[in-house]
Amino acid sequence: MQQLTDNALMLKVKSGDLDKLGLLYERHKKRLFGFFYNMNGNPSISEDLVQNVFIRMLRYRHTFTGEGSFAAWMFRTARNINYDHYRKHKKEANQAGLTSLEYRLEDEHGLENKMEEKDKISQLNRAMQLLTPEKREVLILSKYKEIKFSEIGEILGCSEGAAKVKAHRALKDLRTIFLQLEM
Template sequence: MQQLTDNALMLKVKSGEFDKLGLLYERHKKRLFGFFYNMNNNAAISEDLVQNVFVRMLKYRYTFTGEGSYSAWMFKTARNVNYDYYRKNKNENRHSDLDSVEYKLYDDKDLNSIMDQNDSVSLLNRAMQKLPLEKREILILSKYKEIKFSEIGEMLGCSEGAAKVKAHRALNDLRSIFLQLENS
């Protein structure tokens, strides 16, 4: 069977072939999980939010026109699911799964190198969490998920150039926060 594009599959879902949503789920669950995990550092919540995205996509399938990028439409839905979740649960403590990482023993010179790298990653994660949600989101979409700025602009309702400027400013803010944490 010829592999259908994401747009074609979603149009089939829109027309009533709900089983095609399962194919889209299999193709994109890891990308969405990574997006949510980078936003909240909680695996259990991230898994739930991925499920919520596909439930919402099914509920609002009529809004998909097939003209734009499926990825942009999917991540726009994911952004809305994320905002809705944190709006409802804003008083809930956000715990990090990063604390559960196990260290393996290596020889001393490798261990020092790994510990330095882990410290930098931990510092970067702390800096990301200090960024406002909108800035963290655009960095995750552009740098971690490698989504094109034209698609990010479509998600945010702005031009490609404006999306690039927002990402650049967010990166500068992240750099400042990282340096502050590193020097403290």
């Protein structure tokens, strides 16, 4: 029986050999399940809808002409089943859709924030490279390495107060360069 085409099997179902619908079910249940699962993301609803497709195909077997593709006829039926299901359960679908949409928006928002953060870091690195080596050194020691100003003063051969002033001026210059790069 496996040699029979889908069209031939459905024509046999149409003429009254209802057992052939079982062969069609075995051939196409996974494809239909995948279709419904991709549409709704719910495995149990998808299984139910696959069953409903074959029930409807049995009920409307007289409409199958055999001229076109069986798969096209079956998926047109599947689309109608899907549409009918969600029309009946519109409120539930809207809630699920909103939840899914909220999740996607949060995910997209998070991705957008990450990309923006990477851009800012790249821009900051470019601004740091445009500073004089002395100012870059002070900022690296104070902000990146978090060394105390008393120690920075020792490193630079100046007082703690002078190290703070140098770091403040370097930070001010960095801010100016950073903002210029933004434009």
